[in-house]
Amino acid sequence: MLISMTGFGEASSAWVRCELRSLNHRFFRTSISVPPFLSRYEYEIESLLREKLLRGMVYCNIITNITPQTIRCETEIAKRYRDALLSLKKSLKLEGDVSLDLLSRSSSIFRIDIDETQICKAWEETRGVLNKAIENLLLTRKREGKKIGKNVKERIENLKRMLRDNKEKLPQRIERERVKIEKLPCKDEALLLLDRINIEEEITRFQFHLSCMKEILSGKTSQGKKLLFLLQELLREANTMSNKIQDAPISRIVVDMKTEIESLREEVENVL
Missing domain, CATH: 1.20.140 (Butyryl-CoA Dehydrogenase, subunit A; domain 3)
Known part of the structure; x- marks a missing residue:
């Protein structure tokens, strides 16, 4: 029985999609693309790929609709910015309004909160989809090997x-x-x-x-x-x-x- 190193596999769920592509290589190499909040799991993704695919150049692309981040506005800080800008306008006798567009340019007004529970759930779903994509890739490798x-x-x-x-x-x-x-x-x-x-x-x-x-x-x-x-x-x-x-x-x-x-x-x- 021969198994090719060339193959393609994909799998998806309601929130996650994974695409795998492998080419021949003397050793095992990977190129992994994941959303930023899943970057901490890149080593585990590579380990899963190495364990089941053994050899070849493997390209892994994971896309997800899950957003385990919430953006919160610091209202008190925004008020201080507004008051400071109004004071500056009055002191320098400037024209123009202190608008929402102007205030939103200050990054310190907004805070990004990461929901660790959501990230763990996202990884569990991603791992299941990844395993399914690996199975599909192995099927194409076997067909090509035949x-x-x-x-x-x-x-x-x-x-x-x-x-x-x-x-x-x-x-x-x-x-x-x-x-x-x-x-x-x-x-x-x-x-x-x-x-x-x-x-x-x-x-x-x-x-x-x-x-x-x-x-x-x-x-x-x-x-x-x-x-x-x-x-x-x-x-x-x-x-x-x-x-x-x-x-x-x-x-x-x-x-x-x-x-x-x-x-x-x-x-x-x-x-x-």
């Missing part, structure tokens, strides 16, 4: 076919080289050169790595990093084949194999 898994299986079969083609051409290549090498005066040197062009060991290891990849695909957990390691090993074996066999038909197949491995790597990099 598509990737199908493509990976097809490419593995392509590599198996190419490997069979190489294996079929190998005896002819070895026989042609044997005829040339047997003419060498030193038999030990001839045997050594013949052994160097034999890629049966590389083919066997290549087949083993492919079988390991198929086991991972049929497993119950997503192991993207292990797949990437196996792809590195496949590329190493393909390079060794290319270096050992100086034969045009086999070399062309090896080039196609390396291209297929690179395409596999691009897809697997998005796997959890």
Whole structure:
């Protein structure tokens, strides 16, 4: 089973809406946007995301209609401001009225009271919506992972076919080289050169790595990093084949194999 790191999930209630978007990343990273009164819970939000999503770049946007703040007017202070302004107007013989617009420009007249009980209730509702959004994101990750898994299986079969083609051409290549090498005066040197062009060991290891990849695909957990390691090993074996066999038909197949491995790597990099 493969799970993609790319996905989208959203959930909402009467007062809260949460949107999650994740992209592939080597590690776990977050970008969290919440209303100011919920900023104290950012660490807990990140912990929830890390626990369930494990890896990837996750963008979290939380919007709420809850306003756990009340604005109170300090009437006595406002009266003092008004009296002071009227006194200033009279002393300096200024024109104009002391209006509500003028008084409202003074921030000290207003006080913002925060209702801690409301904030706690808002967080409880937000956490429930966040968990639901995470579940929806995981569903899209699994759907995307299923598509990737199908493509990976097809490419593995392509590599198996190419490997069979190489294996079929190998005896002819070895026989042609044997005829040339047997003419060498030193038999030990001839045997050594013949052994160097034999890629049966590389083919066997290549087949083993492919079988390991198929086991991972049929497993119950997503192991993207292990797949990437196996792809590195496949590329190493393909390079060794290319270096050992100086034969045009086999070399062309090896080039196609390396291209297929690179395409596999691009897809697997998005796997959890």
